[in-house]
Amino acid sequence: MMADDQILHGVPPSLSAAVVGSFAYLTVRDRLPTILTKVIDTIHRNKNKFFEEYGEEGIQAEKQAISLLSKLRNEMQTDKPMLALTDGLQDSESWNQYLQRQQRLQGDQEPVSWFKSPWLYVECYMYRRIHEAVWLNPPINNYDVFNEGKTQSFFESQQAVMALCTYLQEVSKNMEELSKNQLCEHFNKLLQVSLWGNKCDLSISAGQENSQKTSPIESLDSLQPFILVDDSNMVWSTLTSAERSGEVEETATGRVDIVLDNAGFELVTDLVLADFLVSSGLVREVHFHGKSLPWFVSDVTARDFQWTIKQAMAANHRWMSKCGAQWQRYMKEGVWVYHDHPFWTLPHEFCDMAAGAPDLYAALSEADLLLFKGDLNYRKLTGDRDWQHTVGFQTALRGFGPAPLCSLRTLKANVQVGLQPGQGEKLASLNPDWMTCGQYAVVQFFSLKSEQT
Template sequence: MESVPQALSARKKNSFAYKTIKERLPVILAKVADSVFRAKTVIKENHGEQGQEDLKTIAGCVSKMRNELMTSKPLIPLEDNRSDTKVWNDYLEEVAEREEEPPSWFTSSWLYVETYMYRRIQEAVEKCAVLKQYDVFQEQKEKALSDSHEAVMILLKYLLTLVQEIEEGKKIDTQLLFKEFMQVCLWGNKCDLSISAGLENSQKSCPLDQVNTLRPYILIDDLDTVWNKIVSSGPGRVDIILDNAGFEVATDLCLAEFLLTSKLATSVNFHAKAFSWFVSDVTPVDFENTLQRLMMCNSMATDFFLKRWKGRLEDGTWKLQVHDFWTTPFPYCEMKSRSPDLYEELSKSKLLIFKGDLNYRKLLSDLDWPTTTPFETSLQGFGPSPLVSLRALKADLVTGLQEGQVEKVAAQDANWMVDGSWAVISFADKQ
C-alpha cells in the first residue's frame, strides 16, 4: 500500500483552497444572515416575538463567526447540547494536541475548517428557543428544486414509461438503462449550492440529453465493473449516501425506483444529513419536501410515483436513515473506529453509492494523493461493502487517473479539477 501523503492542509497555500476559505465561506455566512433577516416577518407570524428573538440569535452567532473567519481566529468549542457536541469538542482538543497549537481558520485542514463552519451554524440554531428545527438554507434549496421542475418532470415521465414496460413484461436493455440512470445521478451532482456559494444553480436542461453530451467528460468510468458486480452478486440492498437536495435527490429517487423495478435490488436505504450541511445537502425534511413537491404537480407521472414511493417507505423497501457521523469532520477510513455501528450497518449492503464532492473528499481522507494512485488505495482500508463514487469534480484532488491524463484534460480546461465540468465514476471492492 502506498504511504499516506501529507494532509491537504497544505492546499491552503494554493489559490483554490485559499479562495474557498477566504472568499466562498464568508459569502455563505453573509447569505445566511441575509436569509435570516428576510425571514423575520414570516417567523413572527408563525412563532411570535420569540421567533424573532431566535432569528437575532442566529444572526448574531453567524456574524460573530464570520468575523472570526476573516481574522483567522482560533476555532472555539461548541456550547450547545446536541448529541455530537462532545465528539466535536474532543476532536478540537485532538487537533490542537497534534498540531501543537489551537486550530484556526487559515492554518487547520480545509476539510476540518469547512465542516466546522456548518456545525457552528447549526449551533446557532440549537441555541434557539422555538426555532430548533429551523433550516437557514431551506429557501435556497426549495428554489433550486422549483427551478428544476421541468427537468424533473422529463425524468419522471421517462421513468414511468420504463416502469410500465418492465411490468408489462416487455424486453428492455437493463444494463444500458442502469448506466443511463447512474449517469443522470452523476450529472445531477453539478447542482451544488455550496460550490456556487448559495447562488442559483438549478437543473434546466434535459437530463437525458446530458447523458450523451457529457459522456466525454467522465474521466473514470467504472460502470461496467459496477454492473458486473451487481449481476454476479444477485439482488440485495443498495445504499445511497445522499448529497444535494433539489434536482439531484430527484435523480436519486429515480435511480432507486429503477433498481427495484428491474429487480437489480431488493431494497434501497437512503442516508441523509441530520441537519443543514454544505448549504444544499439532503436532510429528512428535504427528502419529505421533495415528495410534497410532487403532490403539487398535476400529472400522471407524479401521481403514480408519489403513491408508489410512499408505499415503498411504508413497506420498508425504501428506508431513510440519519447518523451523526455524516456531519462530522472525520474521513471515512475512520468510520469503523469512531462509528462502528454505522460501519456495521453499511456492511449489510450489496452496493454503496456515494454521491458528490464532499463524500469523495472524505473517502480520500482529503489527502493530496498523486492522481495516478489507485482509487482503492486512497480509501485506506475503508470498504464495508463494494462502493462506487459518483462525483463531479469541485475540489483539487482525484485518484485513479491514468498516466498523462492530467496533462491532456488540463490542456482543454485549466480549471478541470474544480469547476464541476468533469466527473468520475470510481468503484472499489476490497472484499
C-alpha cells in the same frame, strides 16, 4: 490510529487554506464568508415570520442568532482559533475531541485556526457552528437556514424532473419484456443521470441559483467525454452477480445503499435510479443515508427527503405524481428506508468510521452495493488529501470498504485519484480548473472481493 496522524507512511498532508491561492484558500477566503452572509440575510429576511409565529421572543432569537453568525464570520475572516462547541448536543463532545486532537497534531505553539487547519475540517466546522448559532436560540432553533434555496432549486428544475419521471414510466411499462442488454442500457443511463445530477450543488455556487433546466436523458451523449473514470460495468456486474453465480435469474441482489448528497434535482435523480433498481427486480431494497442537520447548503435532510416525495405526489403532472405515489408506497412497505447518523456530519474521513461509528460501518456492511454521491463524500472517502492523481482509489480509501462501493461525483474540489499516467497533466493543459469547475465526473468503483479474485 486515527486518519490525521501524519506519521503514517506515504499519506500526503490534508488540503488546507494555508496554501495561498489554492482552491481551499479561495474557499475559506471568499466562498465560506459569502455563504455565511447569505445565511445572515435569510434569517433577517424572515424576521416578520418569526414575529408572527413567536412574537417578541422570535425577534430576540433572530437578533441573537445573527449576532453569533456575524461573530463566526469575523473569526473566519481574521483567522482566529477554532472554538469548542457549547450547545451540548449529542455530537458536540465528538467535535470538541476532534478539535483537541487537531491541536495536538499541530503542536501547542500555534492554535488551530481557519486558514492553517485541514480544509475538510474547517468547512464542516463552519456548518456545525451555523447549526449551533440557530440551535442556541429557541424558538427558532429548528429553522433550516438553507431550506429556501433547496426548495427553489427543486421548483426551478421541474421540467427536467418531469422528463425524468416520464422516461422512468415509459421504461417501467415494458420492464418485463426487456432483455438483459436493454436493462443494462437503461441502468447505465439512469446511473449517469444520477452522476450528473450532482452538478446542481448550492454550496459550490455559494447558494446562487443552480438548477437543471434541460432533459437530463438527452444531455448524456454530450457529457460522456467528461467522465474521467467510468467503472459502470463493475457496478453492473456487482448488481447482477447473483445471476452469474448460477442462482435463479429473478434473484435480486438484495440491498443497495445510497449515501445522498444534494436535495432538489439531484435527489430526484437518486430516487428515479432507486425506483428503477427495485421495479426492474435488480434489488429488493434501497437504503438512503442523509444528514441529521442542515449541511453544506443543499445536502438532504429527512425533511427534504419526505418533502420531495410529497411534492412529486402532489404534482400536476401524470407521471411525476405517479412516481411520487410509488415512492411513498416503497417507504410505507419498507422497500425504501431512510436513515441519518451523526457520523455523516462530523469532520472525520471515512477510514475512521469503523473505529468511530462501528454501528454505521456494520449497517453499511449489510449492503451489496454502496453508492456515494457527490463531492463531499468523495473528499471524505479519500481523506481530502494531496494525493497524486495516479494513486489508486483503493490506496486513498485507506482500508475503508464495508461493501462494494462506487463514488458518483462531479469534480468540485482539488482531490482526484485513480487517473491514468498523464491524464491529469493533459486535463490541466486543457482547463487549469478541471478539478473544481464541475464539468468533469467519475464513476469510481472499489470492492475487496474484486481485489481478492
